[in-house]
Each structure stands twice: as structure tokens, then as C-alpha cells.
Amino acid sequence: MNKWTNTGQGPGLLISSVPGPTATGLGEPQAEVEETLKRIQSHKGVIGTMVVNAEGIPIRTTLDNSTTVQYAGLLHQLTMKARSTVRDIDPQNDLTFLRIRSKKHEIMVAPDKEYLLIVIQNPCE
Amino acid sequence: MAPKQKQKKKSSRGKKSPKPILAGHPEIYPLVLTTKTQEIFNCRIDEDVTDEQPYKLINKEDIFEDLRNRAAVSDFHPVKKIVQEYPGNELLLVYDKDFKYGLNFYLIGTEEGKENYLNITYMISQKRIEFGAPVKFSDQNASSVKDAYIECTAYPDKNFTLKQLEKDVGMQVIPQIKDISTQTEWTYPKNATIQYYPREFSEEEKETLKQSRPLVDFLNNASISVEIALQQNEIMNTFIDDWKYLAEEEGTFGDKTDTHLKEYQSFTDLHSPTEKMITCISWHPTIYGLIAVSVAVRLSFEDRVYFSGKLLLQPSLILFWSFSDPIHPQLMLESPDDIFCFKFCPSDPNIIAGGCINGQIVLWDITAHADRIENIKAGGSRSKKATLKPMFLLEPESNKEAMYIRHCAVSSIESGHKKVITDIHWLSDTFEINRMGSVFENRSGICCQLVTCSADCTICFWDIRPQKPLTPQTTEKKKEESIEIPFDVPSTFLHLDLSWKPLSKIRLSKGETSLDHCPTRISLNEDHKTLTQSKTVKAGEMNPYHNLESGMANLLKPIDDFCTKFFVGTEDGEVIYTDWKMEKDPETGRHMPKKPVSIHTIHDGTVHTIQRSPFYNDIILTVGGWNVAIWKEGVMTGPLLQSCCAPKMYTSGHWSLTRPGVFYIGREDGYIDIWDLLEKTHEPAQSQNICITMITYIKPWIFSAKQQFIAIADYYGTLHILEIPWTLSRPSTNEMTSVNYYFEREVKHLEYVEQRKNIREQEKKEMELEMEKKKIKTYQKSKEQMEAELKMDYESYLELEKTVLINLGLLKVTEKGSYMDVV
Numbered sequence: 001m002n003k004w005t006n007t008g009q010g011p012g013l014l015i016s017s018v019p020g021p022t023a024t025g026l027g028e029p030q031a032e033v034e035e036t037l038k039r040i041q042s043h044k045g046v047i048g049t050m051v052v053n054a055e056g057i058p059i060r061t062t063l064d065n066s067t068t069v070q071y072a073g074l075l076h077q078l079t080m081k082a083r084s085t086v087r088d089i090d091p092q093n094d095l096t097f098l099r100i101r102s103k104k105h106e107i108m109v110a111p112d113k114e115y116l117l118i119v120i121q122n123p124c125e
Numbered sequence: 126m127a128p129k130q131k132q133k134k135k136s137s138r139g140k141k142s143p144k145p146i147l148a149g150h151p152e153i154y155p156l157v158l159t160t161k162t163q164e165i166f167n168c169r170i171d172e173d174v175t176d177e178q179p180y181k182l183i184n185k186e187d188i189f190e191d192l193r194n195r196a197a198v199s200d201f202h203p204v205k206k207i208v209q210e211y212p213g214n215e216l217l218l219v220y221d222k223d224f225k226y227g228l229n230f231y232l233i234g235t236e237e238g239k240e241n242y243l244n245i246t247y248m249i250s251q252k253r254i255e256f257g258a259p260v261k262f263s264d265q266n267a268s269s270v271k272d273a274y275i276e277c278t279a280y281p282d283k284n285f286t287l288k289q290l291e292k293d294v295g296m297q298v299i300p301q302i303k304d305i306s307t308q309t310e311w312t313y314p315k316n317a318t319i320q321y322y323p324r325e326f327s328e329e330e331k332e333t334l335k336q337s338r339p340l341v342d343f344l345n346n347a348s349i350s351v352e353i354a355l356q357q358n359e360i361m362n363t364f365i366d367d368w369k370y371l372a373e374e375e376g377t378f379g380d381k382t383d384t385h386l387k388e389y390q391s392f393t394d395l396h397s398p399t400e401k402m403i404t405c406i407s408w409h410p411t412i413y414g415l416i417a418v419s420v421a422v423r424l425s426f427e428d429r430v431y432f433s434g435k436l437l438l439q440p441s442l443i444l445f446w447s448f449s450d451p452i453h454p455q456l457m458l459e460s461p462d463d464i465f466c467f468k469f470c471p472s473d474p475n476i477i478a479g480g481c482i483n484g485q486i487v488l489w490d491i492t493a494h495a496d497r498i499e500n501i502k503a504g505g506s507r508s509k510k511a512t513l514k515p516m517f518l519l520e521p522e523s524n525k526e527a528m529y530i531r532h533c534a535v536s537s538i539e540s541g542h543k544k545v546i547t548d549i550h551w552l553s554d555t556f557e558i559n560r561m562g563s564v565f566e567n568r569s570g571i572c573c574q575l576v577t578c579s580a581d582c583t584i585c586f587w588d589i590r591p592q593k594p595l596t597p598q599t600t601e602k603k604k605e606e607s608i609e610i611p612f613d614v615p616s617t618f619l620h621l622d623l624s625w626k627p628l629s630k631i632r633l634s635k636g637e638t639s640l641d642h643c644p645t646r647i648s649l650n651e652d653h654k655t656l657t658q659s660k661t662v663k664a665g666e667m668n669p670y671h672n673l674e675s676g677m678a679n680l681l682k683p684i685d686d687f688c689t690k691f692f693v694g695t696e697d698g699e700v701i702y703t704d705w706k707m708e709k710d711p712e713t714g715r716h717m718p719k720k721p722v723s724i725h726t727i728h729d730g731t732v733h734t735i736q737r738s739p740f741y742n743d744i745i746l747t748v749g750g751w752n753v754a755i756w757k758e759g760v761m762t763g764p765l766l767q768s769c770c771a772p773k774m775y776t777s778g779h780w781s782l783t784r785p786g787v788f789y790i791g792r793e794d795g796y797i798d799i800w801d802l803l804e805k806t807h808e809p810a811q812s813q814n815i816c817i818t819m820i821t822y823i824k825p826w827i828f829s830a831k832q833q834f835i836a837i838a839d840y841y842g843t844l845h846i847l848e849i850p851w852t853l854s855r856p857s858t859n860e861m862t863s864v865n866y867y868f869e870r871e872v873k874h875l876e877y878v879e880q881r882k883n884i885r886e887q888e889k890k891e892m893e894l895e896m897e898k899k900k901i902k903t904y905q906k907s908k909e910q911m912e913a914e915l916k917m918d919y920e921s922y923l924e925l926e927k928t929v930l931i932n933l934g935l936l937k938v939t940e941k942g943s944y945m946d947v948v
Contacts, residue, residue, distance in 0.1 A: 030332070036348050051344070057323075057324050106358060108354050110348075110351050114339055117348070117351060124362065
């Protein structure tokens with residue numbers, strides 16, 4: 001994208017500026033999705049990443065189908081429960097993040113109105 | 126003449142008018158009627174006059190007629206007068222059956238009597254006083270007095286029965302109903318399992334969703350917090366329990382500072398006249414406290430030849446020692462010659478195979494004595510003084526403590542090894558091999574094959590099952606059958622005795638030269654677990670070793686990708702990694718053993734120990750000469766660890782059975798070096814003196830979690846049993862991973878060294894080339910080149926001048942143009 005700036009020196013001067021920082025437009029949203037997920041997946045110890053919709057149906061995943069479906073179903077219910085717990089205590093509050101630490105790994109759930117992002121990490125060195 | 130019957134109701138004296146003949150009846154006149162008379166008057170007895178009707182009425186006229194006819198003869202003659210006077214017309218004649226009145230008939234003379242007779246009257250009399258007296262009535266049971274009542278029983282009278290011929294009946298039809306009830310358990314269906322499948326999006330839906338804006342926004346927002354969380358975990362594990370990880374282990378069982386091996390017991394054979402040395406040790410796999418050693422005379426080859434006559438008289442033995450009896454061995458196995466190595470069969474500890482100095486393999490079967498050695502009680506020694514008698518004078522029966530057991534079978538002398546057998550191993554019971562060296566599944570479930578290596582540069586594979594003879598050899602069989610076998614020797618391996626040939630032979634040749642490698646030890650890639658788990662054969666079942674032929678007929682399945690390579694240590698200090706599988710030599714068409722994969726000469730002396738670690742199947746310890754080396758199978762570049770030369774020669778070695786990084790090395794001065802790879806790798810961690818002479822064999826053994834022993838044999842024939850202290854037997858918590866890590870590091874180090882070597886090679890080459898080039902250059906430097914060089918130098922000087930002038934401001938810089946124009 002080229003920016004045309006008027007420096008006020010006269011029409012003769014043309015300063016062509018370097019294209020600005022990357023803001024990929026509406027044309028490639030899936031590349032962005034892929035890129036984000038890849039970035040998350042490349043963190044140390046991450047076993048799997050998945051994106052689940054509001055009903056618990058997986059959209060994107062890096063694990064195999066059966067595991068994904070299991071995680072999606074269970075964590076979706078748990079997130080709903082957690083959210084309702086938080087809101088019951090204080091209706092103006094809302095759940096922002098859910099972390100479950102177990103012996104073997106840590107499950108991180110980032111909830112949203114419509115989607116859920118689930119990441120499983122093995123934190124032990 | 127009518128009879129009067131008196132009937133008295135009460136017991137009262139009634140009037141009785143006695144009469145001499147007639148009992149008060151003057152009108153009765155007895156008569157005798159003859160048969161003729163009876164016929165005339167029709168009063169024949171039993172025909173006209175019967176018991177029912179004993180009377181007959183007779184006309185007076187008839188009687189008168191009879192009287193006229195027969196006058197005096199007539200029977201009525203005595204009563205003629207009465208008849209005449211009779212008023213009536215008919216007289217009653219009664220048949221007197223019972224002769225009551227004296228004669229068989231009687232006539233009743235009066236009308237009145239006739240009436241009375243025909244109509245019987247009763248006369249009842251009673252005492253006058255009793256007339257009019259008040260009557261006393263009393264009750265009486267009707268059935269108590271006989272005939273006190275008269276009953277009229279009903280009886281069916283056929284006259285009065287009516288047969289109903291018509292009946293008016295009404296009918297109503299109803300359904301048949303039955304009421305039944307039962308009590309049951311109510312089983313109702315309950316959901317046991319639910320089969321379901323999850324809802325999923327199809328691929329297109331996923332794609333459309335991916336492109337939707339909300340998803341992108343969500344991900345951008347969510348990934349921030351997720352990444353923070355991920356990073357937090359990477360930085361620090363907040364949930365770790367530092368206190369717990371600080372501690373090494375729980376309570377220790379002994380003094381932690383005590384690291385010495387403690388002397389427990391020692392065994393020496395006092396009976397042997399010559400000096401012996403121990404060549405091989407083996408603990409009994411199942412019985413606690415039983416250890417077997419093989420002894421050989423301590424003579425050099427020349428001495429052996431010199432004293433061969435004397436040596437023949439002394440049997441070579443394997444002695445079984447038990448902890449409970451340090452003076453007398455429990456069992457003594459005889460063999461034709463000195464044994465240099467032997468092993469218990471892993472699947473049946475009663476079978477022992479040993480290799481002799483003359484190249485024969487000897488097999489023993491001590492099943493018959495198994496119960497003897499299992500129940501060894503302490504304090505069994507009878508004779509306190511040691512009787513030092515030469516062995517050939519000892520009778521087997523008199524020595525009640527130990528028994529001589531003759532060997533069961535020996536291998537064939539011609540087709541076996543020609544020199545001393547240096548190592549013998551049982552092949553694992555999971556596989557078996559055939560003549561070509563191909564590996565098959567072992568269906569018989571027992572160890573049935575052996576591998577030996579000998580100083581005649583061959584490695585042989587043997588099978589203890591009876592071989593099917595390829596060609597009928599009847600004559601040779603007969604010859605062998607004539608050999609008599611003592612009766613107390615079990616016949617388990619009778620089929621092998623003296624005719625046992627190896628399955629296949631591999632010659633370790635050094636290529637073109639005639640000198641071959643002389644193997645001293647071999648180490649196969651086998652499962653070590655079979656050695657500690659020995660399947661005890663139950664008494665009722667057939668011992669598979671007594672029925673060896675049964676497993677032969679099975680068709681065997683070949684095992685693919687089985688590693689047929691193994692390590693061999695030689696007399697010259699080389700460690701060879703070779704393959705036992707035969708391949709077909711293209712030139713000659715015969716089956717030849719493959720060439721060794723790698724040969725390394727590391728040790729300066731005979732390699733007398735090659736051993737796989739009990740923890741890692743691919744880590745091998747080799748001890749020989751003055752140093753120790755640790756190898757990893759697969760890494761062919763060199764040993765992972767090679768120790769520097771020790772001051773004293775190493776003569777034996779063994780891994781520790783419980784600690785992965787510890788091994789024991791025996792020296793020639795009687796010291797034992799204990800190496801701990803996690804402590805120090807350049808020298809032993811500990812050194813301890815055991816005896817005064819060379820240590821010939823080391824063998825540790827685990828008895829329980831708390832008790833571990835190590836058996837050390839020395840050159841003078843003494844077997845020392847020492848107890849391993851707690852520190853040396855108990856591994857630390859991360860020892861296995863640490864040692865693993867150490868080996869991996871070493872492997873990487875080796876790889877790095879290789880790489881560096883390659884790089885160095887390359888660099889070296891490059892350097893050499895450059896040197897060459899330079900030499901060439903300086904050599905052929907011609908005049909033109911020198912001039913060109915000078916010109917170059919001058920030009921560079923000019924440039925330098927220009928830049929200096931410009932910097933000083935003495936020359937103007939033009940925007941366009943190059944420096945070349947200026948020059």
C-alpha cells in the first residue's frame with residue numbers, strides 16, 4: 001500500500017514511502033489464523049492446540065480426531081460451568097481464562113462468546 | 126297237641142309242667158312214619174315236609190283209609206283212637222327233625238293244639254307281688270344289650286325305584302374364565318450404554334468458519350493471554366515441591382559411609398593334592414546360597430604335558446559350595462578334563478553345560494540330586510579333621526557329604542573344537558537358529574542351543590536335541606551302543622554322547638592370512654531376563670529335557686529383523702562385531718560366514734570380559750589388558766569410554782547388577798577396583814584388597830533387596846564371598862537417567878569427534894592444496910606477473926593518495942563520475 005504524503009514543498013516532490021507494517025487485509029484471514037496457531041504451537045512443550053465453537057464442535061486442531069473430540073466436549077462443558085460459577089457469584093464478572101494443571105500437563109482454555117481456544121502444554125523441563 | 130312255647134321275659138320262675146316225654150303237651154303224640162306211609166300221605170321228609178314247613182295237614186278220612194288198608198301195619202295204629210275222637214277234619218302232622226318228642230313225627234291231637242301250633246301263643250308269667258308294683262324305668266343304651274332294639278333299616282326296594290326318563294334342564298353359555306396371579310420382578314429396561322458419535326463440521330464448513338472475521342478477532346485476542354500463560358510455564362514451574370526433590374532417598378539400610386565390601390565367607394577345596402585355580406563361577410539361579418565353581422590345575426602347557434599321567438588320575442571337577450558348609454562341597458560334577466567355562470541352563474537349573482580344555486563340551490543332568498541340594502541343612506559336616514587323602518582313594522559311597530556325579534554326555538571329539546573352549550553360552554529360549562544361521566521362533570520353550578567359542582578360532586553353535594540323521598548310519602550306531610554307561614547316569618542326553626556335532630561353525634578368519642582371530646569371549650544380543658527367571662519344572666509334568674524330541678517336529682516360523690550380530694573379544698585384544706548368519710559366497714557357492722562389521726584393537730592384552738549391561742541391552746563392557754572400554758552397539762566409531770592404562774593388569778570384570786553406572790574390575794595383584802561412572806570416569810572410585818593373588822573371576826548376585834553378594838575367585842583356588850554394602854547396591858533416584866544421559870553425551874561426543882575429524886581432514890586437505898598451490902605459484906612467478914603486481918601496487922597507492930587529498934579538502938569531489946577519470 002503506498003502512502004502519498006504532501007510535504008508542502010510542491011507537486012514536484014514525490015516521496016514514496018515504504019509500505020507500512022503488515023496488516024493483512026480481509027483477503028487472507030485464514031493465513032492469519034494459521035499463523036497464529038502455528039505460533040502458539042511452536043512454544044516449548046505445547047502438545048496440541050485446538051479451536052472449538054460455542055457448541056463444542058472443533059474447528060481447527062493439531063491433534064487426532066478422537067482426542068480432539070474428547071477434549072472439546074469435556075472442556076466445553078467445564079468452561080460453561082466455570083463461567084456460570086463466576087457469573088453467579090458476581091453477575092458483572094466474566095471468565096477470561098481457565099487453566100487446569102494436572103500431573104502430566106496443563107490445559108489452557110481461552111473462552112469467548114462464540115469460540116474456545118484450547119492449548120495443552122507439558123510444563124516439565 | 127299244640128306245642129306251647131314258653132318264653133320268659135324276666136328271670137322269673139315260671140310254671141313248668143314236667144312230663145316224662147312231652148314237656149307239658151298232652152296232645153302231642155309221636156309217631157314213626159315209614160317211608161311208605163310218607164309216600165301215601167305225601168309227607169316225605171325233605172320233600173313235602175321241610176324245615177320251613179315241617180307240618181302237614183292230613184285228612185281224617187285218609188288216615189281211616191290207611192288204617193283199613195294196612196290195619197296193624199299202619200303207622201297210625203297207635204293213635205287210632207285219637208284220630209277217631211278228633212273233632213276236626215284235618216289233623217296236623219309235624220315232622221320232628223330233632224326227635225324232640227322221641228320219634229320223627231308227631232301228631233297233634235286237638236283242634237286247639239293245631240291252632241296253637243299254627244298260631245303260636247306265648248305265655249308270659251310274672252310273680253304276683255310284682256303286679257301293680259310301681260314301675261321303675263331306667264335308661265339303657267340300645268346297643269349294650271343284645272337285641273334290645275329292633276331297627277328297620279332302609280333298604281333299596283326295587284319296586285319303589287323310579288327311573289327318570291326325562292329331565293327338564295336349563296343351559297347358559299358363559300366364557301371360561303380363569304383367574305391367575307403371579308408375583309414377578311419388574312425388569313424394566315435401563316440405558317446401559319449409549320452409542321453416539323460427535324457432531325463435527327465438514328471440511329467446507331471449517332473453511333468458511335476459518336475465514337470469518339469473528340474467528341480471526343477472537344484468535345488475536347485469545348492468543349495474547351494464551352501466550353502469556355505458556356511463557357509463564359516455560360519460565361518457571363511453580364508447582365514443584367522443592368523440599369521433596371531435595372531429599373535423595375528414604376532411610377538407608379546401613380551406614381552410609383560404609384563403602385567397603387565385607388568378607389562373608391570363603392571356600393577352599395582342601396582335598397585336592399595339586400594346586401588348583403578357579404576358572405569360572407556361577408551362582409545357582411534358584412537356590413539361595415549355592416554357588417558352583419570350576420577348578421583347573423594351575424599348570425602351564427608344558428607342565429601339563431609333563432604331568433599328564435598324574436593328571437589323568439585326578440578327576441576334574443565342578444564343585445558346588447553352600448553357605449552352610451564351608452568345608453565340604455555339596456556336589457561334585459566330574460568331567461573328563463579341566464573345565465574352563467560352564468553355565469547353568471536358564472530354563473532348567475539342573476542342566477549344566479561346560480567347556481573343557483580339550484575342546485569338548487560336557488553336559489550334566491543333576492535332576493536326580495536336585496532335592497539334595499535344595500534342602501541343605503547347616504552343620505552337616507561330620508568329620509572335623511580334614512582328611513587329606515588323594516582323590517582316587519576316596520570311595521564315592523563313603524563320602525557322605527559330597528557326591529560325584531558323572532557327566533551325562535560329551536561332544537564328539539573329531540567334529541567339535543580342537544582347542545580349549547573359552548566361552549560357552551546358552552541361547553535364549555525365545556529363538557533358535559538353523560544351520561544357515563537364520564533365526565526361527567523357538568516353540569519348545571526351553572533353551573536348547575548353545576554357542577561356544579574356542580582358541581582354535583572358531584565359534585560353534587550346538588543343539589542338544591537329537592539330530593535327525595541324514596544318512597542311515599546303522600553300523601556306527603551299533604559301535605556306539607556297545608559303550609556301557611554306568612547305571613546311575615541319567616539318560617537325558619544319551620543321544621548326544623560322543624556323537625554330538627555342532628550345528629554350524631564360524632571361523633573368524635583375518636582375511637587372506639592364515640592367522641585367525643582367537644576368540645576368548647562372546648556376547649550375544651539376548652534377553653537377560655531369561656537368566657534370572659528360571660522356569661522350575663513341576664514334579665508331575667514331563668521335564669522337557671527328558672523329552673527333547675517332542676519339539677523337533679514343529680514347523681518353525683522365522684523371526685524377521687532379528688539382530689544376528691554379536692561381539693567377540695579375542696586373545697589379541699580386539700573387539701570384533703560380527704554376524705553369525707551365513708551368506709552365500711558368490712564365487713564358491715558355499716555358505717560362508719559374513720565378514721565382521723567392525724574390528725577395534727583397544728586392549729593391550731587378552732580380552733577376558735565382554736559383558737552387556739543388565740540395564741541397557743546395547744551397552745557393552747570390555748575388559749582386557751590394562752584398560753577398560755565401554756561400547757554402545759551401533760556406534761561403530763569407537764568405544765564410548767576408554768580408560769587410561771592402569772598400573773596393574775586387569776584380569777576380570779563385571780557390571781553391578783543393581784547400579785547402572787557401577788562395575789567391578791579385578792586386578793592381578795588381588796585388588797578389586799570399583800568404578801562409578803557418575804563419580805569419576807578416569808579412575809576407579811574405590812579400590813579394595815581381597816586376596817594376594819590374581820583375581821580370575823568376579824560374579825555378583827542378588828539374593829534379596831537388602832542382600833547382595835559378590836563372588837571373587839582367585840588364582841590359588843579360593844573362592845571369596847563378600848557382601849556388597851548398601852551404598853554400592855542401592856541405586857540413587859536418578860541414576861538410570863543420569864547414566865543414560867552420560868552415555869548419550871558420550872555418543873554425541875563421539876559423533877562430534879568424527880565430524881571434527883572429517884572437518885579436520887578437509888581442512889588439512891585444503892591446507893595442503895593451498896600449500897601446493899603456493900609453491901607452484903612462487904615457483905612459476907614470471908616477469909610479466911611481477912610487472913603486473915607492481916602496477917597493481919602503484920594503482921592502489923594512487924588511490925590512497927587521492928583519498929587523503931580529498932579528506933584534506935585539496936581536491937574537489939564531482940558528483941558524477943568515477944575515480945578512474947580523475948586518474
